[in-house]
Amino acid sequence: MAHKPDTLKRRTTLTLPADSLLRAQKIANSRRVNLSTVIAEVIAAGLQFESAKQRTDQILDNYRKAFSGFSADEQAILDGVMLEPAATHRPRRPK
Amino acid sequence: MIDPAAGPFLFDTSAEGWLARKDNRDAATWLRRYLRLHAIAVSAITVTERVRGYSILWRRSVPEVRTRIEAARVAYLNQLGLVRVLPVDSAVAVVAGEIIALVAEPPTPPRRSHRLAESRQDRLVRWRFDGLIAATALVAGMPLIHNNAADFEAIRSAIERTPERFPDLGPLELIRCSLLA
Numbered sequence: 001m002a003h004k005p006d007t008l009k010r011r012t013t014l015t016l017p018a019d020s021l022l023r024a025q026k027i028a029n030s031r032r033v034n035l036s037t038v039i040a041e042v043i044a045a046g047l048q049f050e051s052a053k054q055r056t057d058q059i060l061d062n063y064r065k066a067f068s069g070f071s072a073d074e075q076a077i078l079d080g081v082m083l084e085p086a087a088t089h090r091p092r093r094p095k
Numbered sequence: 096m097i098d099p100a101a102g103p104f105l106f107d108t109s110a111e112g113w114l115a116r117k118d119n120r121d122a123a124t125w126l127r128r129y130l131r132l133h134a135i136a137v138s139a140i141t142v143t144e145r146v147r148g149y150s151i152l153w154r155r156s157v158p159e160v161r162t163r164i165e166a167a168r169v170a171y172l173n174q175l176g177l178v179r180v181l182p183v184d185s186a187v188a189v190v191a192g193e194i195i196a197l198v199a200e201p202p203t204p205p206r207r208s209h210r211l212a213e214s215r216q217d218r219l220v221r222w223r224f225d226g227l228i229a230a231t232a233l234v235a236g237m238p239l240i241h242n243n244a245a246d247f248e249a250i251r252s253a254i255e256r257t258p259e260r261f262p263d264l265g266p267l268e269l270i271r272c273s274l275l276a
Contacts, residue, residue: 052130053131055130055177056131059130059135059174059177060123060126060127062170062173062174063114064115065170066167066168066171066174067112067116068116068167069167070152070167072208073208073211074152075112076208077148077152078148078149079108079109079144079145079148080108080141080144080147080148080221081217082147082214082217082220082221083212084211084212084213084214085210085211085212086207086210086211
């Protein structure tokens with residue numbers, strides 16, 4: 001039977017800070033799950049956070065490129081205010 | 096200060112530009128906190144206003160400047176894949192029609208700067224775009240962040256005076272950019 005990619009698991013060896021490992025083990029004991037489950041959840045949350053951070057950086061970078069280097073009048077035009085050279089009214093010559 | 100957790104908000108064209116350009120650490124920090132929790136949401140009308148703006152600047156520019164404007168436009172278009180663009184669907188169109196009929200004339204005159212001026216026709220177009228953006232916020236049930244108090248406060252007041260024309264909607268919640276950070 002074919003496995004779904006997201007259910008595949010691999011065994012590996014990690015070197016982790018002892019205090020973090022101890023805290024993870026306590027959480028695993030309190031929830032009656034194994035240590036791997038807790039570590040997997042922590043990694044998933046960390047990856048999600050990193051992905052959100054990258055996305056935020058990308059959005060801010062795009063905004064910087066999209067809006068910088070324009071004069072105040074040009075910025076107004078980008079904000080939907082269609083400024084055009086004002087018509088100059090010359091006084092009529094008397095006949 | 097408005098808590099980013101109170102979102103999601105709809106960002107008016109003026110607000111998106113204000114936040115993107117604001118050279119203020121507090122505003123940048125607010126935007127970072129907001130983006131951790133929610134996507135930026137804008138109306139499809141904001142996209143229209145923005146792309147129209149890039150196009151007009153490009154047409155008015157000399158060829159050397161056009162490259163820079165085109166690069167900015169491409170950065171903006173790339174951004175559209177990362178933000179949430181709310182469409183003008185039938186519900187938005189109906190509500191916008193009510194708003195535009197209710198307040199037919201813009202509450203302020205066309206904008207002027209030192210040597211440039213907005214035509215009456217373009218002012219009316221911008222006013223109707225504001226009506227569509229306000230309608231998008233109402234239908235989505237999202238507070239609208241703006242940097243254009245004159246227009247949106249007029250729309251909010253008009254909706255409050257005739258709630259029967261907006262059943263099961265409203266009030267229009269407005270947040271000024273200056274309150275963000």
